[in-house]
Structure formats: structure tokens, C-alpha cells
Amino acid sequence: MEYILKNGIVYDPANNIAGEKKDVMFKDGKIVDNVSSDAKVLDVTDKIVMPAGIDPHAHVAGPKLVVGRIYRPEDSRKGVTTKTDVCRSESGFSIPSCPATGYRYSRMGYGTVTEAAMPPLEAKHTHEEIMAIPNVDVTPLPLFGNNWFVLQWAKEGKIEEIAAFISSWLKITKGYGIKIVNPCGTEAWGWGGNVHGIDDPAPYFDVTAREVLRALSQANEMLGLPHSIHVHPNDLGHPGNFPTTINTLECVKDIEKSSGMRDQTIHLTHAQFHSYAGTSWRDVESGATEVADYINKNKHVTCDVGQITLDETTTMTADGPMEFDLHQLNGLKWANKDIELETGSGIVPFIYSGKAPVSSFQWAVGLELFLLIKDPWQVCLTTDHPNAGPFIRYPRIISWLMSSERRQEMMDNLEVRVWSYKRTSLGSLDRDYDFNEIATITRAAPAKIYGYQDRGELTPGYNADIAVYDLNPNDIDPIKEPAAIEKAFGNAMYTIKDGQILVKDGEVVKVVPSHTLWTNVNGFEEQEKAVMEQVMPTFNRFYTVKFENYKVHDHFTPYPIVTEVQAGK
Amino acid sequence: MKTITLTLKKKSQIALEFDELIPDEVFDWEKDDFENYQVPVGNKRFPLTDYFDLEVEGTAEGPEEVKMILEGDCGRVKYIGCKMSAGEIIVNGDADLHCGAEMTGGKITVNGDAESYAGREMKGGELEIMGSTREFCGCSYIGDWRGMSGGKITLHGNAGKQLGECLSGGEIYVKGNCDILAGIHMTKGFIQIDGDVTRWPGGQMKNGNILINGKLGILLEGFVFDKIVKDPEIDGKSFSGKYIKYTGDIALNGKGGLYLNAEKNRELL
Numbered sequence: 112m113e114y115i116l117k118n119g120i121v122y123d124p125a126n127n128i129a130g131e132k133k134d135v136m137f138k139d140g141k142i143v144d145n146v147s148s149d150a151k152v153l154d155v156t157d158k159i160v161m162p163a164g165i166d167p168h169a170h171v172a173g174p175k176l177v178v179g180r181i182y183r184p185e186d187s188r189k190g191v192t193t194k195t196d197v198c199r200s201e202s203g204f205s206i207p208s209c210p211a212t213g214y215r216y217s218r219m220g221y222g223t224v225t226e227a228a229m230p231p232l233e234a235k236h237t238h239e240e241i242m243a244i245p246n247v248d249v250t251p252l253p254l255f256g257n258n259w260f261v262l263q264w265a266k267e268g269k270i271e272e273i274a275a276f277i278s279s280w281l282k283i284t285k286g287y288g289i290k291i292v293n294p295c296g297t298e299a300w301g302w303g304g305n306v307h308g309i310d311d312p313a314p315y316f317d318v319t320a321r322e323v324l325r326a327l328s329q330a331n332e333m334l335g336l337p338h339s340i341h342v343h344p345n346d347l348g349h350p351g352n353f354p355t356t357i358n359t360l361e362c363v364k365d366i367e368k369s370s371g372m373r374d375q376t377i378h379l380t381h382a383q384f385h386s387y388a389g390t391s392w393r394d395v396e397s398g399a400t401e402v403a404d405y406i407n408k409n410k411h412v413t414c415d416v417g418q419i420t421l422d423e424t425t426t427m428t429a430d431g432p433m434e435f436d437l438h439q440l441n442g443l444k445w446a447n448k449d450i451e452l453e454t455g456s457g458i459v460p461f462i463y464s465g466k467a468p469v470s471s472f473q474w475a476v477g478l479e480l481f482l483l484i485k486d487p488w489q490v491c492l493t494t495d496h497p498n499a500g501p502f503i504r505y506p507r508i509i510s511w512l513m514s515s516e517r518r519q520e521m522m523d524n525l526e527v528r529v530w531s532y533k534r535t536s537l538g539s540l541d542r543d544y545d546f547n548e549i550a551t552i553t554r555a556a557p558a559k560i561y562g563y564q565d566r567g568e569l570t571p572g573y574n575a576d577i578a579v580y581d582l583n584p585n586d587i588d589p590i591k592e593p594a595a596i597e598k599a600f601g602n603a604m605y606t607i608k609d610g611q612i613l614v615k616d617g618e619v620v621k622v623v624p625s626h627t628l629w630t631n632v633n634g635f636e637e638q639e640k641a642v643m644e645q646v647m648p649t650f651n652r653f654y655t656v657k658f659e660n661y662k663v664h665d666h667f668t669p670y671p672i673v674t675e676v677q678a679g680k
Numbered sequence: 681m682k683t684i685t686l687t688l689k690k691k692s693q694i695a696l697e698f699d700e701l702i703p704d705e706v707f708d709w710e711k712d713d714f715e716n717y718q719v720p721v722g723n724k725r726f727p728l729t730d731y732f733d734l735e736v737e738g739t740a741e742g743p744e745e746v747k748m749i750l751e752g753d754c755g756r757v758k759y760i761g762c763k764m765s766a767g768e769i770i771v772n773g774d775a776d777l778h779c780g781a782e783m784t785g786g787k788i789t790v791n792g793d794a795e796s797y798a799g800r801e802m803k804g805g806e807l808e809i810m811g812s813t814r815e816f817c818g819c820s821y822i823g824d825w826r827g828m829s830g831g832k833i834t835l836h837g838n839a840g841k842q843l844g845e846c847l848s849g850g851e852i853y854v855k856g857n858c859d860i861l862a863g864i865h866m867t868k869g870f871i872q873i874d875g876d877v878t879r880w881p882g883g884q885m886k887n888g889n890i891l892i893n894g895k896l897g898i899l900l901e902g903f904v905f906d907k908i909v910k911d912p913e914i915d916g917k918s919f920s921g922k923y924i925k926y927t928g929d930i931a932l933n934g935k936g937g938l939y940l941n942a943e944k945n946r947e948l949l
């Protein structure tokens with residue numbers, strides 16, 4: 112089937128197209144240069160046309176989502192809809208049901224999302240849940256930052272073993288890249304502790320976050336994975352943590368990049384939670400200027416923000432000790448899990464309120480990062496869903512980024528408290544994002560950061576993943592009309608995925624199964640075999656499951672998209 | 681003033697849901713509107729007239745001028761008066777789950793028993809149950825930590841387990857007996873129980889007051905003896921007689937007050 116999207120105003124940052132009136136054509140699921148006269152015409156005159164959105168960091172599938180839903184029925188009752196001819200009924204606000212997750216991303220014009228924390232032991236379950244999410248492709252990142260094998264080899268400096276282990280484990284878990292969460296800290300949580308800064312050793316293994324980060328980064332580049340290491344640094348949410356963040360970024364600066372698909376060697380996730388100065392919540396100040404300065408000066412770094420949306424949400428992370436701190440802070444219910452030799456996790460509901468000084472401060476720090484990082488290719492739009500807020504708030508964040516007036520208004524009429532401008536520099540930042548920058552931080556940059564070769568741009572041969580928004584960029588003044596921006600980005604006029612129209616006028620009209628993106632490393636088979644011989648005795652001794660039951664078999668990924676990588680190339 | 685009388689003619693096995701039939705929604709409905717209305721039953725809807733005979737008298741400008749009377753055994757009618765803000769509902773029979781849940785104003789009288797979750801997350805208004813109720817009367821939604829925060833529930837019969845769970849305001853008055861864990865997790869508000877209590881009132885309570893005029897089976901270990909009070913005044917209400925006052929739950933550093941009738945609980949002295 113051939114289609115032509117006629118007369119839209121196209122924003123395609125990867126191809127340097129910024130608001131040009133042109134047609135976009137696609138055929139059999141791919142973008143093409145031209146189509147025959149039989150092509151079906153979709154009139155999108157003067158509407159915004161972008162590649163479909165790509166979310167580089169969210170928690171949408173896996174065991175902690177399930178625990179979250181089980182222990183927060185009061186969240187599930189929000190956002191309940193009745194089923195339609197196309198959709199199943201939806202439920203949930205911060206932790207929506209699987210179908211709701213797919214529909215809601217689709218309605219915002221998104222086509223791909225990263226599940227940013229897949230414990231290898233729970234990979235099977237994560238994939239089962241991905242199968243239940245329609246309409247949006249999912250890229251799962253397995254966790255390696257507190258894995259016993261990795262900690263041991265990092266201590267011994269055995270980079271090739273780590274590389275072989277990762278190469279092997281990406282196949283076993285059907286994962287895309289390396290996720291690191293509070294390296295050494297979650298392992299320390301197994302002893303009831305945490306680590307502070309990147310040179311504080313984990314108990315027993317006596318290895319530091321610096322050593323683990325460097326080892327995993329070197330292994331990542333040895334394999335030449337499409338994505339860099341994806342790092343949630345130590346000391347999340349602690350006042351005075353920005354030096355830890357900068358040290359984390361700095362410690363892998365000298366490691367040479369081997370993949371041509373991306374520019375960075377480290378991706379810093381939810382940077383907002385890692386950009387605080389001061390010593391306690393009493394004297395906390397923003398460290399966003401320092402972190403943004405570092406990112407501006409260093410091209411080996413990219414980040415996503417984890418913007419606070421001022422909602423009641425559910426925090427869930429593999430950073431077990433941090434969740435315990437949070438539970439101590441707000442006194443709300445807490446779930447905790449130890450994932451054997453791999454990682455841990457915690458879940459706590461949290462209310463970010465504009466009436467609270469700390470939430471207002473955090474809200475402002477996130478926006479500061481967006482506004483202070485000069486190159487939009489180095490920063491992505493996320494809320495670390497659901498940790499800082501649900502992903503359905505992306506359109507609202509876009510409206511904040513595009514309107515300094517709206518931000519000022521929020522500070523003036525006390526929608527956020529004075530800490531938002533007294534403890535940060537937000538009040539002095541008058542930058543307004545334009546549509547091209549929005550297209551960069553929500554599509555083009557994430558695609559580049561993940562080394563995607565099939566999405567994120569409207570280049571012929573790429574997947575026909577396209578979003579059309581009911582806005583005329585020549586007509587609207589985003590500074591004055593934030594509500595219209597939010598509405599349009601929340602209700603795509605068209606969401607097209609692999610050439611199929613899934614959303615029309617903000618309504619899901621078609622449901623398709625999602626794909627799973629994973630990376631298959633070739634040319635490392637010998638090393639993998641050798642490393643498995645080392646792994647198996649420990650595996651058999653300590654894991655509660657048999658290896659035969661550990662592996663994610665092919666039927667868990669019925670619609671895979673495999674990135675084939677030649678090791679070291 | 682508008683009087684809407686619904687007389688049950690057929691009891692459904694699957695519960696009917698009445699949260700759309702509250703004064704706030706129906707004050708301007710004519711008889712036709714009720715006759716055309718389809719009531720949710722399970723995952724489907726059926727005409728209201730399949731189950732009820734209808735009578736509508738008078739007119740109303742707003743919900744406060746509405747009086748709804750449900751005649752017959754409404755033991756399979758859920759969500760009666762759920763989320764109502766004004767007006768009056770009288771049930772001449774039993775009521776099913778969630779009667780008066782999330783109501784913010786107005787009055788509901790049940791001349792019979794009410795099932796569990798009566799007055800869940802109530803914020804205001806008055807709920808009077810002439811019979812008994814079962815579990816979680818005046819509680820929070822399952823999983824939530826924010827329970828009933830205002831209004832008054834009066835129970836002439838007995839209450840079930842976890843009465844006033846997570847109570848953060850308002851008042852619950854039980855004239856009969858009460859089962860375990862009344863006022864669990866409560867942070868504010870007042871519970872009065874005239875009858876006997878099986879065990880553990882006020883588990884994990886942080887604040888607020890519970891007064892028991894009957895005999896208590898087992899007291900929780902988290903409550904420490906404070907003093908003997910005579911004719912106490914609690915939340916502006918005066919009570920006559922001698923009471924043993926406990927403070928708890930100390931497991932949570934709670935400052936809640938638990939008053940036990942000294943006469944009936946002599947062995948605790």
C-alpha cells in the first residue's frame with residue numbers, strides 16, 4: 112500500500128529539515144522517494160509532520176511494573192476507560208495496564224520506547240509483558256551494574272571476560288544494551304548499605320563504581336554495541352550529588368568509542384535527579400549549571416532529563432537503597448526485592464506537588480537542564496516514567512519548554528513554590544524551544560543515541576514511523592498558547608507505524624503487536640564459550656533457577672528486530 | 681422538591697450499579713429519562729425499568745431538592761449514592777457494596793443492612809444505617825492510605841472488620857458491636873462504639889480518638905496506659921462516666937487516644 116502525506120510542514124532534524132513544506136511518502140511500511148499515482152493521499156496541509164517519537168528511558172514492562180500494579184490498586188482505578196471496537200479497556204495513571212501503555216504512547220505519536228531496567232533473571236517476564244504492549248516497539252536494557260560476575264571481573268580488570276559475558280547475556284535475555292543502576296550501591300544494599308560517590312567500594316567484592324563503569328564501558332566499546340553504557344549514577348536524589356554525577360561522566364572520558372552509529376560513550380539517565388548541590392534538603396541548591404556545563408563541553412556524554420511533572424506517581428527502580436530512603440522520607444508503602452546475583456529493586460508511591468518546596472525545586476532543576484544544555488542532540492525528553500511522572504505528561508513538558516511565559520506564570524501564581532526560582536536559575540532562563548528542537552529531543556536524538564538505523568528520521572528506506580500533529584507552526588505562537596501545544600502533542604492527528612495508521616485524530620484506530628529490539632553480537636563466540644565455562648559453576652551454585660529455565664527462548668520475542676553487530680567493528 | 685420513588689420488582693443476581701443515579705445527575709430528569717436509562721449490570725447495561733417501577737413527583741432546581749426512595753431489597757444494588765454531593769436517598773431495605781462511597785454531602789438512610797465498603801472515602805454528608813454493615817465501613821479505597829475524611833456515619837447495628845480504616849477526619853458512631861481493627865491506620869477523626877469490641881482497636885493509629893462503651897476483648901500491645909479520665913470531652917463532645925485512656929499505637933510513635941469504659945473493662949484497671 113502506498114501513501115502520500117501531502118503538504119505537511121516537516122521537522123526531520125536528522126536530515127536537516129526544519130519546518131519545510133513537503134510531502135512524505137511511504138510504501139509497504141518504509142519511507143520512499145516517490146510513489147505511483149495510485150498512492151492514497153492523506154491531506155495534512157500545514158500540519159506538523161515528524162518522525163514518530165522515541166522514548167529513550169521509561170519503565171513499561173517487567174516485574175516491578177507488576178508489583179506496582181498489584182500493590183497500587185488505587186492507581187489502577189484512575190484512567191479507567193471502557194473498551195471500544197478497537198481497544199481493550201484501559202486502567203492506571205502512573206502504572207497503566209500493558210494495553211493502555213501502548214495506546215497512550217500511540218496517541219502521543221510515539222513509536223518506540225526503551226524499557227530501561229530489565230533484570231536478566233526476570234527477562235522472560237519482561238518479554239511476556241512486552242508481548243502484551245501493543246503499538247509501540249520496546250527496547251529492553253538488561254541490568255549489569257551490580258552483577259556478581261561483572262563485579263568480580265571488574266575488580267580483576269578482565270575486560271574481555273566482561274565483554275564475552277555481555278555478548279552472551281544479550282543473547283540469553285534478548286537485550287539491547289548495557290544498563291547500569293547505582294553501580295555497587297544496589298549490591299551494597301544486599302548488606303543493608305549503599306555506596307556514596309564513585310570510589311566507595313562495595314562490600315565483599317571490594318570494587319568501586321569507577322572500576323565497574325570503566326570496565327563496562329570498555330567492554331561496551333570492545334563489542335561495539337549500538338548504544339553506549341546507559342548509566343543511572345550513584346547518589347540519586349541526594350543533595351550535593353552533582354560532583355558524583357560529573358565524576359561518573361568524567362571517569363569514562365578517555366575510553367574510545369568504537370561504534371559509528373552514535374556519538375557518545377556514556378548516556379546519563381534522569382539527570383535531574385543527579386544535579387543537586389548543597390548538603391541537605393534544608394540548604395539544597397541546583398547543580399544543573401555545573402552538570403549542563405560539563406555536558407556542553409564534553410561530546411562523549413548524552414543525557415535524558417527525568418522531568419518532574421508534579422503528579423502523584425509511583426517510583427520504581429533497581430536502586431534499592433534509594434527507594435528505602437524515599438520510604439523513610441514519605442512514610443508510604445514500600446516494596447523491595449533482591450534479584451539474586453544481579454540487582455535489586457524498590458517501589459514507593461510518591462506525590463510531587465507544586466505546593467511542596469522540594470518538588471518545586473526538582474521541577475525547576477529538570478527544566479534548567481533542558482534549557483542550559485545547548486545542543487539538543489545531547490538531551491532527551493523523559494520523565495523516567497513513572498518515577499518523576501507518567502509519560503502521558505510529555506506534551507505538557509513540551510508546552511513548558513516552548514513557553515518561557517508559561518514557566519514564569521507558574522512561578523508567579525504559585526503553581527510551584529519559591530524554591531523553584533530561589534534555589535535554581537530557572538527564573539533567569541528565557542530560552543524557548545522551537546519545533547525543530549522538540550523534534551530533536553523527542554525523536555532524532557534518542558534514535559542517534561541508541562544507534563537505530565531504521566527509525567527516528569524520515570529517510571527513504573527507514574521505517575514509516577511518522578507522527579502528524581494538528582498544529583500549524585506558522586500560525587501558532589507556542590509562547591502564548593501552551594494549552595494548545597499540550598493538546599496537539601497529546602492527541603496526534605495521525606500516528607503511523609510501519610506504514611500503518613494506528614491513530615487518527617487522537618483515537619487509536621488500529622492495534623498491532625509490538626516489536627522487540629535486541630542486539631546480537633557476532634564474532635565473539637569463542638570468548639563466549641570460554642566465559643560460560645567460568646560462569647556455570649557459580650550459576651549452578653547460587654541461582655535459584657536452572658540455566659535451562661533462565662534463557663529467554665525465541666517464542667518470547669515473536670516480532671524481533673535484531674541489530675546484528677560485528678564485535679569490535 | 682422532587683421525589684423519585686424506585687420500587688424493586690425483580691432482584692438481579694448480578695449487582696446493579698447505581699453511581700449514575702445520584703441526585704447530582706438526576707435532579708432534572710423527567711420520568712421519560714428514567715425509563716430510557718440503562719443501568720449497568722455486570723459488563724452490560726439493561727433498562728432500569730426491567731428492575732424497578734418508577735414514580736417521579738415534583739420538580740427540582742438542583743440536587744439538594746431531590747429525595748430518592750428505593751423501595752425493596754436492594755441487596756444487589758451497588759454504589760447507592762456514590763459520589764453524591766447533596767439531596768437525600770432513602771433505602772427501604774438492604775444495600776449492596778459501596779453505599780455512600782465518596783459522598784461529599786447530602787444524606788443517605790438505609791433502613792436495613794449495608795454490605796461492605798459503606799461510606800468508603802466519604803468526605804462529607806451523612807450516612808445512617810439502621811441495620812448492620814460488614815467489613816471496611818468508612819475506609820479507604822483498597823491500597824490507598826487516604827480514607828474517610830469528613831461527614832458522619834451512624835450505624836445502629838454492628839460493624840465488621842477494619843471499621844474506619846485510614847480515617848483522616850469525620851466521625852463514625854456504632855451503636856452495636858464491632859469486629860477487629862477498628863480505626864486501623866487512622867490519623868484523625870473520631871470513632872465511637874457503644875457495644876462490645878472483639879480485639880485490636882486502633883492498630884497502627886497515629887492520631888485521632890476511639891471511644892468504646894462496651895467491653896473490649898483484647899487490647900493491642902502498642903497501647904500504653906495514660907490515665908483514668910472522668911467525663912471526658914473528646915473533639916468537642918462530652919461523655920459521662922469513667923474511662924481508661926490509652927495512647928498509641930507506639931509502634932508508629934502514635935499519639936492516638938483510646939478510651940475504654942472503666943466499668944465494662946474493670947479487669948484492665
